[in-house]
Amino acid sequence: MPNPIIVGIDGSAHAWRALDRAAEHAARHRLPLRLVLGAHFLMNGGSIPDDVLGHLTAEREDLLDEARQYALEVQPRLDVDTALVPGDAGHALVKESERAALIVVGSRGLGGFQGLLFGSVGLYVAAHARCPVLVVPRAAPFPPETPDEMVLGVAGRPGEEHLIEWAFAEAASRGARILALHAVGVDFAAPRTRLVEDMELSAALAGMRERHPDVPVDQLVSDRTAAQALVEASAHAALVVVGARRRHGAAGMALGRVNHAVLHHAACPVVVVPPRD
Structure with missing residues (x-):
């Protein structure tokens, strides 16, 4: 099976922009798409009550399922799977990069300090991933509106x-x-x-x-x-x-x-x- 396109999902607007790009890239290259959500609470070793753990897990699985359905709406022929993985978002995506063709992340910086548009998670992934990393800024036009x-x-x-x-x-x-x-x-x-x-x-x-x-x-x-x-x-x-x-x-x-x-x-x-x- 070919290495997938990996996109980080967290429910934010920047992650949905990244998902749009990731789905388009995967469809164009005929590669599978994998939606990854890092869950730090899964690393707490039993310190979270079972009912709270179940609620947190179900909430994030619902978010991944929503993202998967969206990806299939915009690119119906995609092979899409999801993964809720232990750890913070940056470490989770870097781990996934070991068997990925591309990691896609959205910019999350606040943009108000000296024009900075990129967040710490994206910087960590760009600096540590084992595969190319595609970073999608807020203002980037969406295909097919992009220049050639x-x-x-x-x-x-x-x-x-x-x-x-x-x-x-x-x-x-x-x-x-x-x-x-x-x-x-x-x-x-x-x-x-x-x-x-x-x-x-x-x-x-x-x-x-x-x-x-x-x-x-x-x-x-x-x-x-x-x-x-x-x-x-x-x-x-x-x-x-x-x-x-x-x-x-x-x-x-x-x-x-x-x-x-x-x-x-x-x-x-x-x-x-x-x-x-």
């Missing part, structure tokens, strides 16, 4: 092949074009400098262009910082795709300042792709 362009952030580091491969395969499934963006964050002292950066970007994309000749690709080498360039490009994109580096000697990814800024401020959904193990 994806933005791919290419940092020029070793090990970005999996990131580029994921982005090209996703663009092919959407019939979208790719804007491959490499930002250097400094003014170009000479035209030759921009030319060299553009040639290196072309070299990084060459193999995927050959494998996906039907995916149109535009290249942009920007003198903006990576965070500025990606956030600005997100205003006209269906998706921004960025990579993360594995931390040395520690669990999880090093999201870095750029990914944090993009996750907090992007106008469209963002996918964080971890390196291949």
Whole structure:
């Protein structure tokens, strides 16, 4: 059985937005959809009375069933299952990521402090999941209203092949074009400098262009910082795709300042792709 698309369910508006995206993605890729709700009360080791435990469990199972019925209404051919799992939402989703094709979460930040739009659960999942994580911000338009362009952030580091491969395969499934963006964050002292950066970007994309000749690709080498360039490009994109580096000697990814800024401020959904193990 193929690895499923996992979406976190908690009854909030941001989770329903994530469910819309997850159902669309699962249907387009012909993958099963799994709805996961983390229940911390299931870890209390008998300290909750049975009647209260039963009520809490039934309440959350009803929520999962409601979400499942909704997913089947919008995508009737989906294979959908649900899971009420012990633990908080972040740890539950990271555990599920070990056998997932994609994790989908909604942004939950309050949005009132310096424009931050992303919550702690989403950050934890993006930093620790073993598969790509799709983050859906509040203002993101819903398909089919989305543009037909994806933005791919290419940092020029070793090990970005999996990131580029994921982005090209996703663009092919959407019939979208790719804007491959490499930002250097400094003014170009000479035209030759921009030319060299553009040639290196072309070299990084060459193999995927050959494998996906039907995916149109535009290249942009920007003198903006990576965070500025990606956030600005997100205003006209269906998706921004960025990579993360594995931390040395520690669990999880090093999201870095750029990914944090993009996750907090992007106008469209963002996918964080971890390196291949």
